[in-house]
Amino acid sequence: MKAFTQVISHVAPLDRPNVDTDAIIPKQYLKSIRRTGFGPFLFDDWRYLDPGTLEVDPATRRPNPEFVLNEPKHAGAQVLIARDNFGCGSSREHAVWALDDYGFRAVIAPSFADIFFSNCFKNGVLPVTLQAEEVQAIFEAVAADAAAKVTIDLPAQEVRLPDGRVFRFQINPHHKHNMVNGLDEIGLTLQQADAIRAYEAKRRAEAPWLFN
Template identity: 75%
Template sequence: MRAFTTVTATVAPLDRPNVDTDAIIPKQYLKSIKRTGFGQYLFDDWRYLDQGDLDIPVASRRPNPEFVLNQDAYRGAQVLVSRENFGCGSSREHAVWALEDYGFRAVIAPSYADIFFNNSFKNGFLPIILKADEVQKIFEVVAKDAASEVTVDLPAQQVKLPSGEVFNFEIDEFRKDCLVRGLDEIGLTLQNADSIRAYEAQRKASAPWLFN
């Protein structure tokens, strides 16, 4: 898992509440269980004017010129800002995979669906909760200048605007530590690999019949 410390990047504004996981990554793409390749289908129904599927090359489809991710100013954005209840709907972890694979490192919103929120941390993706008026301020900054960059400073738990204004956010200390060190649940377990091997060797010696 990629470590997350500080990211300075442009922001893609998705001015919609209740963005559900089927909008983030539609159901027809869930046939793949790889964690990569989903970025090209992110927000598929909004991003393209025709229906997509795993068997249809993205290059052959018609992009929706009105959708934010198809506008040149936001193509390299690494931070997404949206409204309340982001990530509602089904529990599909593919939603986080699609956001991360596209290139986003964090999303900023006033609130999230619980399962999406938890899945984000398991995949090195940072869901930031800010007050509604603070989120509104970010939308206003981006509306005035699409090239505006914000800095997400995880160690300091801050979102910094180009003006120098700073918004603080809360995060569980354990989750923060895992993100900063780039450790998912498997990575955390492997930190104890020597102890696990020693225990298995001792267990095999004391109860060999369990290993036949």
């Protein structure tokens, strides 16, 4: 998992509440469990004018010119901002995989669905919860200047705007440690590799028949 310390980026504004996981990555793409390659299908139903599946090359489809991710001024944004209850709906981890594969390192919203929120930390995408008025301030800053860049500083737990305003956010210390150090659950387990090998050697000596 990629470590997250500080990201400085312009912002893609998705001005919608209750964005569910089926909107983030529709059900027809759940057949793949590769964890990669989902970026072109992020917000698929909103992003394209014609339907798609895993078998259809996204390059052959017509983009919706009115959708935010298709606007050139928001190309390459690593930060997505949305409204309340982002990531609601089914528990599909593919939703975070799609955001990550597209290039988003963080999502800012006033609130998140619980399972989506947890899945973000398991995959290196930082969910930043701010007050509704702070989120509104970022939307207004982006509307005034699409090139404006925000800084998300995880060690300091701050979102900094170009005009100097600073918004503090809370995060579980365990989640913060894992994100800063790029540790998912497998990475945490592998930190105990020496102890695991020692235990396996001990068990092999005590009960060799279990290993035959």
